[in-house]
Amino acid sequence: xxxxxxxxxxxxxxxxxxxxxxxxxxxxxxxxxxxxxxxxxxxxxxxxxxxxxxxxxxx
Numbered sequence: 001x002x003x004x005x006x007x008x009x010x011x012x013x014x015x016x017x018x019x020x021x022x023x024x025x026x027x028x029x030x031x032x033x034x035x036x037x038x039x040x041x042x043x044x045x046x047x048x049x050x051x052x053x054x055x056x057x058x059x
Contacts (some may be wrong), residue, residue, distance in 0.1 A: 005013065020038070025032025 016038070020031060022036050023034055
């Protein structure tokens with residue numbers, strides 16, 4: 001995982017998880033909504049990157 005994300009990526013991922021855990025601790029419904037939103041954004045980003053890589057012939 002470190003090879004793909006690097007130290008900054010791992011730190012960013014931990015920070016995002018900590019922030020969502022903090023919100024979920026305060027209000028579980030909003031925390032669940034944030035997790036669904038984050039999963040949706042990740043799927044859209046994966047689709048865009050995959051599409052761009054196919055357009056350049058890298059996938």
